[in-house]
Amino acid sequence: MDNMKGFSQLKKNLKNDFSHLKSIKIALLGDTATQFLNQALRGTGFDHGLDLQIWEADFNQIERQVFDPSSELYEFAPDVVIIFQSTHKLVSKYSKLKPGQYNELAQKQLDQINSLYSEIKSKLNAKIIYYNYPEINDSVFGNYASKTEQSFLFQLRKLNYELMVFASQNPNFYICDISSVQNQVGKATMFHTSVYINTEMVLSIEVLPIVAARTVELIGSMYGNFKKCLILDLDNTMWGGIIGDDGLENIQLGALGIGKAFTEFQYWIKKLKNRGVIIAVCSKNTESIAKEPFDKHPDMVIRLDDVAVFMANWDNKADNIKKIQSILNIGFDSMVFLDDNPFERNMVRENVPGVLVPELPEDPADYLEYLYTLNLFETVSFSDLDAERTKQYQVEAQRAIIQNSFTNEDDFLKSLNMLSLVEGFNKFNGPRVAQLSQRSNQYNLRTMRYTEADIEALASSDKHITLAFTLEDKFGDNGLICVIIMEKQSADTLFIDSWFMSCRVLKRGMENFVLNNMIAAAKNNGFKYIKGQYIPTPKNEMVKDHYANMGFTADGDGWVLDVAGYDDKKCFIEYK
Amino acid sequence: MEKNDALKKVNDVFIDVLDNEDIVLSYETTANDVEDWDSLNHIQLVVTIEKAFKIRFTSHEIQSWNNVGEMLDCILTKVA
Numbered sequence A: 001m002d003n004m005k006g007f008s009q010l011k012k013n014l015k016n017d018f019s020h021l022k023s024i025k026i027a028l029l030g031d032t033a034t035q036f037l038n039q040a041l042r043g044t045g046f047d048h049g050l051d052l053q054i055w056e057a058d059f060n061q062i063e064r065q066v067f068d069p070s071s072e073l074y075e076f077a078p079d080v081v082i083i084f085q086s087t088h089k090l091v092s093k094y095s096k097l098k099p100g101q102y103n104e105l106a107q108k109q110l111d112q113i114n115s116l117y118s119e120i121k122s123k124l125n126a127k128i129i130y131y132n133y134p135e136i137n138d139s140v141f142g143n144y145a146s147k148t149e150q151s152f153l154f155q156l157r158k159l160n161y162e163l164m165v166f167a168s169q170n171p172n173f174y175i176c177d178i179s180s181v182q183n184q185v186g187k188a189t190m191f192h193t194s195v196y197i198n199t200e201m202v203l204s205i206e207v208l209p210i211v212a213a214r215t216v217e218l219i220g221s222m223y224g225n226f227k228k229c230l231i232l233d234l235d236n237t238m239w240g241g242i243i244g245d246d247g248l249e250n251i252q253l254g255a256l257g258i259g260k261a262f263t264e265f266q267y268w269i270k271k272l273k274n275r276g277v278i279i280a281v282c283s284k285n286t287e288s289i290a291k292e293p294f295d296k297h298p299d300m301v302i303r304l305d306d307v308a309v310f311m312a313n314w315d316n317k318a319d320n321i322k323k324i325q326s327i328l329n330i331g332f333d334s335m336v337f338l339d340d341n342p343f344e345r346n347m348v349r350e351n352v353p354g355v356l357v358p359e360l361p362e363d364p365a366d367y368l369e370y371l372y373t374l375n376l377f378e379t380v381s382f383s384d385l386d387a388e389r390t391k392q393y394q395v396e397a398q399r400a401i402i403q404n405s406f407t408n409e410d411d412f413l414k415s416l417n418m419l420s421l422v423e424g425f426n427k428f429n430g431p432r433v434a435q436l437s438q439r440s441n442q443y444n445l446r447t448m449r450y451t452e453a454d455i456e457a458l459a460s461s462d463k464h465i466t467l468a469f470t471l472e473d474k475f476g477d478n479g480l481i482c483v484i485i486m487e488k489q490s491a492d493t494l495f496i497d498s499w500f501m502s503c504r505v506l507k508r509g510m511e512n513f514v515l516n517n518m519i520a521a522a523k524n525n526g527f528k529y530i531k532g533q534y535i536p537t538p539k540n541e542m543v544k545d546h547y548a549n550m551g552f553t554a555d556g557d558g559w560v561l562d563v564a565g566y567d568d569k570k571c572f573i574e575y576k
Numbered sequence B: 001m002e003k004n005d006a007l008k009k010v011n012d013v014f015i016d017v018l019d020n021e022d023i024v025l026s027y028e029t030t031a032n033d034v035e036d037w038d039s040l041n042h043i044q045l046v047v048t049i050e051k052a053f054k055i056r057f058t059s060h061e062i063q064s065w066n067n068v069g070e071m072l073d074c075i076l077t078k079v080a
Helices: A007-013 A035-047 A062-067 A072-076 A087-096 A102-123 A142-147 A152-169 A178-185 A193-199 A208-222 A259-275 A287-296 A317-328 A342-351 A364-374 A384-403 A409-415 A430-439 A452-459 A510-524 B003-018 B039-053 B068-078
Strands: A022-030 A050-056 A080-084 A127-131 A173-176 A229-232 A278-284 A309-313 A335-338 A418-420 A464-473 A476-490 A493-501 A529-532 A553-555 A558-562 A573-575
Touching (some): A007 B039, A035 A050, A035 B039, A080 A102, A087 A152, A102 A127, A127 A208, A142 A152, A178 A208, A193 B039, A259 A384, A278 A384, A317 A342, A430 A452, A452 A464, A476 A510, A493 A510, A510 A529, B003 B039
Parallel strands (some): A229 A278, A278 A309, A418 A573
Antiparallel strands (some): A464 A476, A529 A558, A553 A558
16 A cells, blocks of 8 residues: 555646547546545546546536436446445435434435436446445444444445345446445544535545545456456465475464464465466476475465466576466466565566566565455456366466477367357356456457446347357366357348457367358358458457458458358367 | 744645645745635645644634635644
8 A cells, every 4th residue: 555646646647648548438426525536536547547537427416417318427428437425425314314214224225326226227338336335333322233223333234235235136336345445444544524524525635546546446347457367476475484495394384373374375365266366376496396385285275276377497587477478378467476575576577567566565474464455356247167267277288288299280179179069148158258358358359348238138139140159178168268249230241249259269270160150140141241340459469460361351441251252161169 | 843844844735736846835825826726725735734744633724724824823833
């Protein structure tokens, strides 16, 4: 937190040139004054590579803006709507209730939020960010507040809980958890009485950068900016001591003393792995010695199974991280590197731009508490498949070894016994389709992002042909890895609205298989032409010449393929 | 602390918060004399001054000063 920018530094960002940044339209509606929050959000956005174009509603206009169909909100047509209803206003509502109605506060507020959400959803295709409620204990009931539904605290906690339930049921409704921010910094820091009295603002100037960071991280992850991989040093990061010098018996791990800090740190890593974060190791060590604790130490929580890529050698860490990147095929900006050694941290920072390298506190006892404050692993989705990811990347590393033993690529591909399930979008594959649209940056022709709700709508649209592909082979199942959305542009033409694929399955002939299926779908529905378009981003240069390579011909600013003249392309993938 | 030292420190806060190197405050300076010193920036200035001097103003004090000199007098009653 110490290296976080203050509010006045964020304000200085406002004078910078935003023109080269990705622009996102944000509507900010609050029941208290939000001018400073507005400035903090835009300033923070700059540091995250985002040009947040913020339209701020006049003070206390939430209902008017939402329920008036001709309001400025709808005219502005934002991508994201932020709604900030404060605990202070909630207390006032509670205080004005008649005794006997106190216990209805949470439900009434939730009903109101639900109707705001439904109204916005019916008029805009926007995501909604709702700030939850930092606690105020009005101390009317003492500890008995937790024992009676009549207390404000009971109603507030119920509301925060019900908001989570509501968010879990409504894909486009996201909570920004500022209640957790207050837990972290304390109420005295979160709220500044004289600022509140003089300006009607409920966030202190000191806490604004943190609230803005949490909000912008959430917005960023909606647009594909989030961390996918955690790379870890071993000695004095994963355990205490140096395995090569101290030996297996003497490294610090387990229930006693400082060992506890490392064990708890490892449990945290394990939870991240189970959530789908890829774990890699990068250590200056002899490989066999570095692996010993993973195999033999009774107190190790992380085992070799949990690690997707294990790099232990005496090369410099920048080169090793580049190797890890080439195996995993994900962007450097989606990687986090943790190392206790400041020299290694600086070395990686300077030589591998993009990788996030947090400072680590000197005392390992502080590692976890510090990392908790950074919110490194923001995400907008989670599915059961995430937990399988490590296995898939391990299989990928294995495949890379086998591939070296075949000189003929066709022989290699044949030997894989590849199978693919091809389906339109449905209830079962929808969440993963949405997730892949959020996560694919490189092999993505137009980089359109979709929510689960968008995918649901496409599944039943008669103006679209949708295709989702899985791929498995003798080494394992990659799950759903490629998605096609084609829009019926005219009676004889389909437009490829989206073509994105996981980079895990590059060089398997998947693109040939996909195009064969697209052509078949076009023919079956009586279309003569398929048109495509490449929209460049900083990350998708890989597919710059995709359509040319696939046999399309240039057509204005896009590409076109004649369905009748198409011969199926060679591939070694069978239908499942 | 001397009033003049406090003035220098407050002047630095103004330069930083309003991002304007040209600001030169005197005891008589009022909000009308300084570009961008509006009611919103006033709050940010006040909070930054609180931090710089490790003091806290009351809600009433924040709106009571007619010029920089009065603000400094108020600061001086709070610092040892």
